[in-house]
Amino acid sequence: MNSAHSQWFETSIAQLNTLQNLRVWSIIVSLFGDLAQKPGDRINGTTLTRIITPMGIKPEATRVALHRLRKDGWIESARSGRASVHYLTDYGRSQSAAVTPRIYARDPIAPQDWHLLICEDSSGSAALEAALMLPQYTRVNRCTALGYGPRPASLDADFFVASLSQPQVPNWLQTRLFPQDLITSCQALQRALAELSPPADLSPVQVATLRTLIVHHWRRIALRHPALPPSFHPADWTGEACRTRVFDLLDQLPRPSLSALDPGTVG
Amino acid sequence: MNSAHSQWFETSIAQLNTLQNLRVWSIIVSLFGDLAQKPGDRINGTTLTRIITPMGIKPEATRVALHRLRKDGWIESARSGRASVHYLTDYGRSQSAAVTPRIYARDPIAPQDWHLLICEDSSGSAALEAALMLPQYTRVNRCTALGYGPRPASLDADFFVASLSQPQVPNWLQTRLFPQDLITSCQALQRALAELSPPADLSPVQVATLRTLIVHHWRRIALRHPALPPSFHPADWTGEACRTRVFDLLDQLPRPSLSALDPGTVG
Numbered sequence: 001m002n003s004a005h006s007q008w009f010e011t012s013i014a015q016l017n018t019l020q021n022l023r024v025w026s027i028i029v030s031l032f033g034d035l036a037q038k039p040g041d042r043i044n045g046t047t048l049t050r051i052i053t054p055m056g057i058k059p060e061a062t063r064v065a066l067h068r069l070r071k072d073g074w075i076e077s078a079r080s081g082r083a084s085v086h087y088l089t090d091y092g093r094s095q096s097a098a099v100t101p102r103i104y105a106r107d108p109i110a111p112q113d114w115h116l117l118i119c120e121d122s123s124g125s126a127a128l129e130a131a132l133m134l135p136q137y138t139r140v141n142r143c144t145a146l147g148y149g150p151r152p153a154s155l156d157a158d159f160f161v162a163s164l165s166q167p168q169v170p171n172w173l174q175t176r177l178f179p180q181d182l183i184t185s186c187q188a189l190q191r192a193l194a195e196l197s198p199p200a201d202l203s204p205v206q207v208a209t210l211r212t213l214i215v216h217h218w219r220r221i222a223l224r225h226p227a228l229p230p231s232f233h234p235a236d237w238t239g240e241a242c243r244t245r246v247f248d249l250l251d252q253l254p255r256p257s258l259s260a261l262d263p264g265t266v267g
Numbered sequence: 268m269n270s271a272h273s274q275w276f277e278t279s280i281a282q283l284n285t286l287q288n289l290r291v292w293s294i295i296v297s298l299f300g301d302l303a304q305k306p307g308d309r310i311n312g313t314t315l316t317r318i319i320t321p322m323g324i325k326p327e328a329t330r331v332a333l334h335r336l337r338k339d340g341w342i343e344s345a346r347s348g349r350a351s352v353h354y355l356t357d358y359g360r361s362q363s364a365a366v367t368p369r370i371y372a373r374d375p376i377a378p379q380d381w382h383l384l385i386c387e388d389s390s391g392s393a394a395l396e397a398a399l400m401l402p403q404y405t406r407v408n409r410c411t412a413l414g415y416g417p418r419p420a421s422l423d424a425d426f427f428v429a430s431l432s433q434p435q436v437p438n439w440l441q442t443r444l445f446p447q448d449l450i451t452s453c454q455a456l457q458r459a460l461a462e463l464s465p466p467a468d469l470s471p472v473q474v475a476t477l478r479t480l481i482v483h484h485w486r487r488i489a490l491r492h493p494a495l496p497p498s499f500h501p502a503d504w505t506g507e508a509c510r511t512r513v514f515d516l517l518d519q520l521p522r523p524s525l526s527a528l529d530p531g532t533v534g
Contacts (some may be wrong), residue, residue, distance in 0.1 A: 120439045143410040161435040168428040170385045
């Protein structure tokens with residue numbers, strides 16, 4: 001890689017880094033989700049450090065984050081000769097798999113079958129909170145959740161359930177679902193990604209660094225709520241243009257295999 | 268009228284009277300709505316007393332109620348020679364006309380086009396209260412109203428509006444819309460009306476007394492909420508059977524003309 005490319009890489013990383021404070025454990029979750037989500041996938045400690053260090057994250061911070069992720073049951077670590085290897089636990093893998101379809105959905109078409117869950121005033125709020133833990137539900141107000149897909153029959157006793165049709169969405173609901181910080185984050189990511197034009201000869205580790213950062217920032221936007229029909233979008237919401245740019249770039253930065261990242265230890 | 272018929276009339280009135288405490292002003296509202304709702308309709312004070320007295324209501328109570336209704340702008344009174352006549356004001360007539368379709372709807376088929384109004388949590392409650400003043404809306408909970416017919420465009424800014432389709436109605440909502448007192452009132456009216464079999468030769472004033480009582484009791488049931496689709500009815504709701512019986516009886520007790528009730532003064 002020539003020095004112009006090296007310069008490009010550093011500038012690009014710096015630009016993505018300014019978007020928001022990176023939480024190291026959350027970066028590692030994005031990284032495993034993108035590069036090593038399959039059963040049997042393992043990442044060498046040295047490789048992990050090489051991917052993360054360009055983001056300005058010190059090895060000490062990575063060790064602390066790995067410790068936390070082990071304590072939370074997301075990641076296991078093992079020795080392999082003189083090296084350490086890290087991999088998702090079954091729990092971590094299932095958590096990662098649960099959100100992968102939403103993060104990696106290229107198709108901006110929202111689910112078509114929406115319904116409302118409406119709870120009884122005070123006595124129903126615990127049931128509503130429980131339903132909102134399910135990934136398909138989004139809060140409308142303290143009595144109402146909006147969700148897609150089949151209606152869980154187990155909710156029948158708690159909720160007045162109705163299919164959503166011909167919704168008319170007022171400003172307050174657009175603002176609630178797409179608050180200003182989300183719109184601003186999305187616009188900032190879009191601006192940063194607009195300037196990114198990766199050269200062809202990046203190393204697998206550099207590709208991994210860029211992918212991890214792009215996926216990480218996008219994940220924080222994409223997981224705020226399910227893909228909602230366009231009538232729910234405020235006029236200044238640029239999420240779909242941002243999504244398009246994310247997948248353009250990921251296509252230009254194909255996911256490196258673990259063996260390419262770490263030729264010595266992973267088969 | 269023979270004494271068997273007179274006995275029947277007194278027993279029937281007594282039976283209808285036990286259903287609930289009669290508020291005299293409310294009886295008079297039912298009476299005008301049934302017998303003298305058209306512009307120009309006037310009821311002689313003597314006739315009014317003859318219709319109401321068999322319900323056990325003293326002339327003094329009728330005078331107090333008429334005074335209240337005049338003060339509230341529902342009714343006007345005038346002298347006509349030595350007699351007094353009473354009639355609905357424009358306001359009283361419009362109030363009466365607004366609820367007439369619901370009271371006199373024979374067809375138990377509920378409106379087909381329902382929608383939900385969902386307000387923002389705290390800031391939206393005033394708008395919800397205002398919408399609930401409209402006759403087509405019923406409260407679901409503190410954030411939600413259920414209504415039928417066209418959606419008023421003026422509500423667009425305040426509410427998340429969605430057409431209701433495939434509703435699944437939990438017990439708490441059935442109980443909220445059809446509380447025990449309403450179910451009990453309806454069953455009691457149904458029992459009372461089941462035993463009523465009017466003879467053919469009642470006087471116009473007796474017919475008016477019976478019609479007023481039947482309409483009055485039914486009105487207090489029919490106006491509790493709009494006719495809801497059957498999926499909203501609790502298993503022990505007998506409103507539709509009661510409605511059928513009400514209109515059977517009203518058909519057997521055709522509305523007397525004002526001239527038949529009061530041949531002397533009203534043309």
